[in-house]
Amino acid sequence: MNERIPTEGPASAREARLRAQLLSGLAGRAADYEQFLREMSAHLRAFLRRRLARHPDDVEDLVQETLLALHNQRHTYDPAQPLTAWAQAIARYKLVDWLRRRGGRQDVALDLDDGYELLLAVDDEAAEARRDLGLLLARLPDGQRRPIQLTKLEGLSVSEASAAIGMSESAIKVAVHRGLKALARLIREEP
Amino acid sequence: MKTDELARLLARGPIAVPPGAVARRQALALGAGGLAAFGLMLGLLGVNPDLRAATGLAGFWTKVLFAAALCGAGTLAMARLARPGASLGGAPAGIALALVLMASLAAAQWLAAEPEARRALVFGSTWAACPWWIALLSAPLGTALTWAMRGLAPTRLRLAGTAVGFLAGATAALVYCLHCPEMAAPFVALWYVMGIALPTVVGTLLGPRLLRW
Known part of the structure; x- marks a missing residue:
């Protein structure tokens, strides 16, 4: 599965930078870790917004829930593993879980999940979270x-x-x- | 709370994580659950009184090696499934290889035996109890491993439940080797595998319910 992770272009440079920030954070350096979480939230927002086109008001809540999940589960990141694979699997899991809680999988473009694209798109326009x-x-x-x-x-x-x-x-x-x-x-x- | 504020909140305070957290948690659960299963075996069944003699037999070590190989592959599978986005690696192939080798050995023994001796190779004297005891011994292991998995991040819940149940069953089988008087490969290939299959099925059914986060 890992061969689908971009090895060149902007996504791979981001992968390398974010991975270094995360590892620095896991070693206890707050500034790098905060930068990691901020940049990641922009990628998560773009990723989730594409999939929740019919629920635009819920995107920011899910961005925050996923960010919290990345943090709470940070000990499961294996430095030998691509960061994109790890973070996107969590984002996708939280998306599916959110949909299940709402009682359905309809209205959502889950079929967009073929490749590792989390780091391809950025969305810096944070909406107001509802929760x-x-x-x-x-x-x-x-x-x-x-x-x-x-x-x-x-x-x-x-x-x-x-x-x-x-x-x-x-x-x-x-x-x-x-x-x-x-x-x-x-x-x-x-x- | 704005998302940037959340990022700042999460990044402050205690954030460091020592490397090897996943392995440590899994080892702790395997150790505690294994100890409890060992205690259950001692209390309810007792160690095979002929164990010393048994350790001189190839049949004993075949059995132990088989269970240990399944434990190893199960440990790897569980560790992989505890990490989002990780592939299963060689775990399924390892499990399949151990099963095929055991089944081949069982078939060879069965074919080589005199027809009137074959029944004993398959059923021994404890076949009716063996799978149930293995399943029972797997209960504390399954509980401990579920605790471990709940503190990690499985994203394929059903498969993660399968791995937890399988590893609990394989470790219980390894513990049961110390009690079990049977040495024939056909017995192990059939009843041990059935004993491991029981908790594997239970884990598969409970995974989606117990492992959500």
């Missing part, structure tokens, strides 16, 4: 919400957050991870 993830975050239990708030919204380091709320550093990391997984579940359980 506010901030509100969903607020519904998490305190033990998860506080660590996320301190480290991810207020920008405290893990050790500062640990001192602030009296949890061990590893407990903070676990709580952040579980909290974001719980956030993904809350999204899926929404009506």
